[in-house]
Amino acid sequence: MNTPVLLSTPLPDVVGRCKKIRECNLDDRTPDIIRNAQNGDTEAFRELIDLYGPRIYRIAYQTSGNSEDARDIAQEVFIRLHKKLGTFRHTSKFTTWLYRMTVNLSIDYLRKNAGRGIVSIDSDGQTPDFPDTGGLPDAHAELSELKGVVAKLTAYLTPNQRKVFVLRDLQDFSTPDIADVLKCSGATVRVHLANARRRIRDALVKHYPHLAERNTSGGED
Numbered sequence: 001m002n003t004p005v006l007l008s009t010p011l012p013d014v015v016g017r018c019k020k021i022r023e024c025n026l027d028d029r030t031p032d033i034i035r036n037a038q039n040g041d042t043e044a045f046r047e048l049i050d051l052y053g054p055r056i057y058r059i060a061y062q063t064s065g066n067s068e069d070a071r072d073i074a075q076e077v078f079i080r081l082h083k084k085l086g087t088f089r090h091t092s093k094f095t096t097w098l099y100r101m102t103v104n105l106s107i108d109y110l111r112k113n114a115g116r117g118i119v120s121i122d123s124d125g126q127t128p129d130f131p132d133t134g135g136l137p138d139a140h141a142e143l144s145e146l147k148g149v150v151a152k153l154t155a156y157l158t159p160n161q162r163k164v165f166v167l168r169d170l171q172d173f174s175t176p177d178i179a180d181v182l183k184c185s186g187a188t189v190r191v192h193l194a195n196a197r198r199r200i201r202d203a204l205v206k207h208y209p210h211l212a213e214r215n216t217s218g219g220e221d
Contacts, residue, residue: 034094038086045085049078052095055171056102062170063106063162065152073109077102096180103167103181107159146211153203157196164189165196 030051036044056077061070080101088097150170154162163182167173168189175193179186204212 030094031090034085034088034090038088045082048081052098053078056098059099059102059166059171060106062151062166063103063154064110065155069109069113073102073106076105076109080105093180096177099167099173100181100183103163107163111159149204149208149211150200153200156203157199158192161192161196161199164192165200168193169197 033044033047033051037048053074057070057074060073060077061067064070064073077098081098084101088094154165157165160182164178167178167181168175173181175186175189178189182189201212
């Protein structure tokens with residue numbers, strides 16, 4: 001396969017089609033698409049980007065808390081996918097393999113770019129500014145603000161906590177699927193998730209009490 005195929009499907013276009021694409025619940029043609037892409041079919045590779053690009057971007061965004069970083073991470077995932085697709089063996093789930101790559105590259109990117117996408121909460125309790133939601137109905141404005149705050153606050157989680165929290169609470173992966181992606185036990189996933197939720201909850205209570213009051217819960221899987 002030739003690398004320029006990546007440039008023929010611009011990332012903004014892939015992200016823009018997010019709501020129009022059904023991903024993850026794919027039909028029986030998916031293994032054939034993967035095999036065709038492995039054999040150098042550029043159209044098949046572009047189809048994989050169309051199918052999985054939106055969720056890759058969302059995972060990257062919710063891990064980094066920054067749209068610019070998320071685009072860089074997603075592009076790096078596509079490049080790595082192009083290089084490594086030939087090593088994928090059809091004895092395992094493609095999504096497990098791909099999303100493992102995504103979360104690992106997301107964390108690696110943040111480590112290499114320390115400070116990028118990190119929200120600053122000073123000791124005097126000052127909190128960062130978020131987009132004005134004054135034009136939205138109250139419930140939608142609160143939900144929009146909550147999502148923005150939570151995505152930013154993932155910066156305070158450890159790498160493993162962040163991976164689990166993004167996949168479980170923001171992407172709605174099941175605990176067994178997360179265990180497969182991260183190559184760990186379900187018990188380990190639950191421990192990281194409980195610790196992540198506690199950290200997020202504590203940060204919300206301290207810095208965003210108006211959001212924490214109605215939106216935090218101690219529930220675990």
